[in-house]
Amino acid sequence: MAGLRVQTLIFVLVAALAILDRTAVEANFDKNFIVTWGKNHIGTTNGNLRLVLDKSAGSAIRSKVAHLFGTVEMLIKLVPGNSAGTVAAYYVVRGWNSNQSFRNYENEGIAYPNKQGMKVFASLWSADDWATQGGRVKTNWTQAPFVAEGRRYKARTCLWQGPVSIKQCADPTIRSNWWTSPSFSQLTRTQLDRMQKIRSGFMIYDYCKDTNRFKGVMPPECSKRQF
Numbered sequence: 034m035a036g037l038r039v040q041t042l043i044f045v046l047v048a049a050l051a052i053l054d055r056t057a058v059e060a061n062f063d064k065n066f067i068v069t070w071g072k073n074h075i076g077t078t079n080g081n082l083r084l085v086l087d088k089s090a091g092s093a094i095r096s097k098v099a100h101l102f103g104t105v106e107m108l109i110k111l112v113p114g115n116s117a118g119t120v121a122a123y124y125v126v127r128g129w130n131s132n133q134s135f136r137n138y139e140n141e142g143i144a145y146p147n148k149q150g151m152k153v154f155a156s157l158w159s160a161d162d163w164a165t166q167g168g169r170v171k172t173n174w175t176q177a178p179f180v181a182e183g184r185r186y187k188a189r190t191c192l193w194q195g196p197v198s199i200k201q202c203a204d205p206t207i208r209s210n211w212w213t214s215p216s217f218s219q220l221t222r223t224q225l226d227r228m229q230k231i232r233s234g235f236m237i238y239d240y241c242k243d244t245n246r247f248k249g250v251m252p253p254e255c256s257k258r259q260f
Contacts, residue, residue: 085179091156098192105125110183117171119161
């Protein structure tokens with residue numbers, strides 16, 4: 034995960050991969066996030082984020098509001114140089130793993146995370162016990178402190194305001210819910226190709242390939258078409 038790459042990471046929270054609220058503006062980290070751990074290892078400059086990891090602690094933040102579905106974006110500058118064992122993460126949590134992009138197979142009895150709010154998390158931490166060739170390569174702490182940066186956070190989502198949001202956000206009769214249009218119900222061929230290129234070039238962990246974690250009994254959604 035080392036390097037100076039700056040990537041716009043877009044995590045899809047619904048099968049449609051629709052870009053929802055085109056009126057969304059860039060959000061300020063100070064106003065929209067709270068620190069969850071490593072208070073002394075987090076800083077913001079002009080609304081941009083700075084996460085720090087040293088041998089004493091890492092750092093993490095989460096959004097103040099929850100979202101039902103949508104897309105969230107952030108430009109991330111990963112830890113430069115020799116950062117083996119460090120993990121710069123940006124993800125959304127509902128209470129179970131929703132970092133993968135999966136179609137909804139509820140009608141086949143497969144659970145799908147679409148009835149509870151989720152918050153956005155960003156963190157920098159050490160995982161040299163497993164992340165680097167199964168833990169064989171350890172973090173070089175003489176290179177610390179490790180720093181990752183984030184900017185241009187955007188959320189194009191339907192906000193979670195309790196169970197009432199389940200119906201309101203999906204109601205096609207509500208004029209502002211333009212994302213319920215059939216044109217946003219599935220990916221185009223171009224979008225599918227783009228998704229595949231991103232996964233092939235940047236995804237380093239897929240729980241559907243982690244046979245050790247599940248001892249060979251993989252989650253049912255892993256055998257289904259994912260997007």
